[in-house]
Amino acid sequence: MDLDDLVAALRAAGCVFAEDEARVLLAAADGDHAALARMLAERVAGAPLELVVGYADFCGLRIAVAPGVFVPRQRSALLARTAAAELRPGDVAVDLCCGTGALGAVLLAGLPGLEVYAADVDPAAVACARRNLPADRVVEGDLYAALPEELRGRVRALVANAPYVPTDEIALMPPEARDHEHRVALDGGADGLDVQRGVIAGAPAWLAPQGRLLIETGRDQADRTAGLLAAAGLEPTIVTDEEIGATVAVGRLTVRA
Structure with missing residues (x-):
């Protein structure tokens, strides 16, 4: 051929x-x-192209993928770029709900002195992320329960591409996603914000002063995500990239509770 x-x-x-x-x-x-x-x-x-060839190209990196694990989307480049903008060597960054670990891998590739950790509740995602990141920095568990306690209060950038698709809309997703990615990687609950609520509520205890929580969200969900950030004591801003159809909600810890 x-x-x-x-x-x-x-x-x-x-x-x-x-x-x-x-x-x-x-x-x-x-x-x-x-x-x-x-x-x-x-x-x-x-079968999704990425699973057929075994990798996804993301932000200049070749990211290993695996059956059932959320494949990084190009729109998540905004999340990576926004997180990287304020990071310096020696800072701690966490890729929560990490999937393949693509976000953490991009941050580490751009700043080799970064201390990067990643966590996911799905064992398949954890196994895959360990192919893209230092294996001892990828942990399994539900949100913050997975993280080493010594990171508490030290995280400069906490990035989360948590599932934000409303349950009733999963059936409308392309078959490459709905038929080949685990439900836990897609389902954000009735309004799409259930996992975000858990991520946001726990973030202040783990962020360093002036640290940021960065969450990918839907355009029509952004105001509600920003409201959740403000309610948690984080200073919210919304960043968008119309070219790639991306929206990121950023919450900065300005005052420790």
């Missing part, structure tokens, strides 16, 4: 970005025709 054959097969299967996907498959196969045929069959059958 050449590029044109791949594009035709992918387009017939309904792949919107058939040309781009064909190039990714060719590169991943690296001349192995049997592997290329297998990957094409998996993609045509509906």
Whole structure:
């Protein structure tokens, strides 16, 4: 198969970005025709491209992915950029609800002196994140219960791409997400903010003075997320990037309770 054959097969299967996907498959196969045929069959059958090739390109890094684990979306680049803007060598950053650990990996790659930890409640996500981050810095547990106690009050940037899809809207998501990612990585409860509430409520105890909690949220949820931040004693701001359709709510700890 050449590029044109791949594009035709992918387009017939309904792949919107058939040309781009064909190039990714060719590169991943690296001349192995049997592997290329297998990957094409998996993609045509509906498997996400990232799972077919085993990685996702995110913020210039190749992030290992795994079945069931939330695949990093390009819109989360805003979360990584915003978090990185105020970090310095020696600071502590935490990637909460980490999935593949992509956010933590991007922060660490951009600032090698950073002290990065990651946590997730899903064992599959923890195993995957340990492929993208130092394994001893990735812990399993529910939100802050997973973190080492010595981090309390020391975190300069706490990044969280917590699930924020309302339960009733999961059925409307693309099949690559709803059929291939664990429910725990998607379901944000009735209004999409249930996990955010837990993240925000616990954040002040873990943030350093002037530390920030940064949460990816939906455009129509941003005001409510900001309200939750303010109610927790954090100074809220909203950052958006219209080009990639991203919204991040930032809460800064200005006064320790």
